[in-house]
Each structure stands twice: as structure tokens, then as C-alpha cells.
Amino acid sequence: MAEKDDGLGLSLSLRCPEEQYKNVNPPPQQPPAATAAPFPLNLFGSHLHSDAFPSSADRNAEQPRSLFRGIDINQSITVIDACDEEVIVSSPNSTVSSVSGKRSREREENDGERDSSSLEIDDDDGGDAATRKKLRLSKEQATVLEQTFKSHNTLNPKQKLALAKQLNLRPRQVEVWFQNRRARTKLKQTEVDCEYLRRCCENLTEENRRLQREVNELRTLKHSPQFYMNMSPPTTLTMCPQCERVAVSSSSSMAVGRAHHQLPMPMTSWAAIIPPQPLDAHRPT
DNA sequence: CTTACATTCAGGTTTACCTCA
DNA sequence: TATGAGGTAAACCTGAATGTA
Numbered sequence A: 001m002a003e004k005d006d007g008l009g010l011s012l013s014l015r016c017p018e019e020q021y022k023n024v025n026p027p028p029q030q031p032p033a034a035t036a037a038p039f040p041l042n043l044f045g046s047h048l049h050s051d052a053f054p055s056s057a058d059r060n061a062e063q064p065r066s067l068f069r070g071i072d073i074n075q076s077i078t079v080i081d082a083c084d085e086e087v088i089v090s091s092p093n094s095t096v097s098s099v100s101g102k103r104s105r106e107r108e109e110n111d112g113e114r115d116s117s118s119l120e121i122d123d124d125d126g127g128d129a130a131t132r133k134k135l136r137l138s139k140e141q142a143t144v145l146e147q148t149f150k151s152h153n154t155l156n157p158k159q160k161l162a163l164a165k166q167l168n169l170r171p172r173q174v175e176v177w178f179q180n181r182r183a184r185t186k187l188k189q190t191e192v193d194c195e196y197l198r199r200c201c202e203n204l205t206e207e208n209r210r211l212q213r214e215v216n217e218l219r220t221l222k223h224s225p226q227f228y229m230n231m232s233p234p235t236t237l238t239m240c241p242q243c244e245r246v247a248v249s250s251s252s253s254m255a256v257g258r259a260h261h262q263l264p265m266p267m268t269s270w271a272a273i274i275p276p277q278p279l280d281a282h283r284p285t
Numbered sequence B: 001c002t003t004a005c006a007t008t009c010a011g012g013t014t015t016a017c018c019t020c021a
Numbered sequence C: 001t002a003t004g005a006g007g008t009a010a011a012c013c014t015g016a017a018t019g020t021a
Helices: A073-084 A100-116 A139-151 A157-167 A171-222 A225-229 A253-262 A269-273
Strands: A236-239 A246-249
Touching: A139 A157, A139 A171, A157 A171
Parallel strands: none
Antiparallel strands: A236 A246
């Protein structure tokens, strides 16, 4: 409630949904390097500046995850220190988000641990791990997360750890925030797409009505004697010199040539409504 | 090549918290 | 002021995809 959609700063002039959310191929983990703006507020410091945001191609390739299997979440800060020494780290919660049964059990275990791993986590809970305590992120935390999301809507483990360290959150919290944020973005985009399609439908319906009226008028006119009286007869019969076919033309042979050999696509009414431009051009921003 | 495991993500759900009538 | 409804966001669950040993 504290954060409206506008406050999210969603940029919704996005791609076509079929391309954006295609499930056949996994979405790119990182935007192209050309679009990757410098990290806001210089979050990670110089030692992580280049390595924390690799290109999508080497996102997974650079992670020898087996080195850190079974790492304890409580060691997250220590692990980040290891990042300074160019040691590549997997998510401390990675053991949590794995196979479902094991994942659930270990998550419960981590719930018991997390009180000590983040200053933002319940300090008054008294160790009741059975009930999850929800915490609102501070405005500063939300701002930094938003700015990071604008640059990269996904995080690699190093980015996640660095961001968690800076915001004094658990890496799992950062991970969850990004997952939820992507879901919100997609939901918002879906709403925008639906609105766009609804307007297209309205335009097509109106155009269909107009054409129906036009057809009815022409039919009425066709059965009227005045229709033939007002109709001017073809003035010339010309033959196309290339295909040697006779065509009716009221003006010149150029019209015949155009009709036979160039054949521009008729500009239908709906095409005038939806000009051949990228879908994005018509979407509200 | 196959298998087991780790990791991440999308999609959906649950739940705590907040606002407002 | 109390309260219930509804909305929102954080946290969670599940299955799929992918990479690696």
C-alpha cells in the first residue's frame, strides 16, 4: 500500500509479450551490456564493479557452485569478504531453494537462523520460528532495490550478495524481492497489453460497423436506377503491352500498368487503424 | 551418454501488515 | 476508538529448465 504502481517506476513500453515471456527459451538473465547502466549509487564499490555485473553469457559459466555447497547462511558476510579475494560464491540460500522437501526443511532451519543474519529481521520474536514475520523494507532499501532492478532485473550470486551486504539484508531477501518485482512487472505489462488489445478491438468493431453501413448504402444504391445513370462508362479499353490482357481504364494506360504490374497492396481500413509499426509504438507508456 | 544434484526462475499461494470506510 | 474488508508486499511452495560432476 505504501508503494503505488507509479512509485514502482515501472517502465512498461516493453517488448511483445510473446518474445518477452517466452517459456520455450529461458529469458536472458541479464540485459545486453549496452543497456546496462552503471550501478546506481555505486553500490558495490570498485572491487566488485566489473565482476558483479557480468554479461548474460558468462553468468552461469563463471560459477563453480560446488565449491560452496552446504554453506551456512550465517556466513554470508564472511562469504562476501571472500568475494573481495576474487572467490566466486554461490547463494548462501541456494541449499534452501533446491529440491522441494529438502528445501522446505532447510528453509525452516534458516528461519531459525535468520534473526541473527539481518538487522532488519525481527528482533522481538523470541525465536518463534514457526510463524514467519514479515518485515517492510525501509524506503532506502526499496529505493536501492528499485534502482538496481532498473539496471538489471535479475541478479547473479555476486550481485545478490553485494546488494544484500549493502542493504543489510539476507541474500534470500534480495532474491525474493527481485522475484516478486519481476512478477509485478509482468503483471503490469499484462494489464497494459490487455488494455491495448481492448482498444484495438474497439477500433475494429467500430470500423466493422462503418463498413457494414457502407455496404448497405452501396446495396441500396445498386438497386436504384440512378446508380446506373450516374455511372460514367469506361472511356477506353487498353491492353497491357506486357501481359496482353485487356483492362478497363477510365483515364490512361498507366493505370493498367499499375494495376497489373505494381499492384500496391490495398490500404484496407483496418490497416489504416493499425499501421505496420512495431507493437510497442502503440502501447501507452 | 546417463544420472544425481545444485541452482535459478516463473507462477501461484500464503500471510503479515497497512489503509480506509 | 475499534473493527472488518480489501489491497499490497514479503515470504513461501512447486515444478521446470539448466548446468555440472
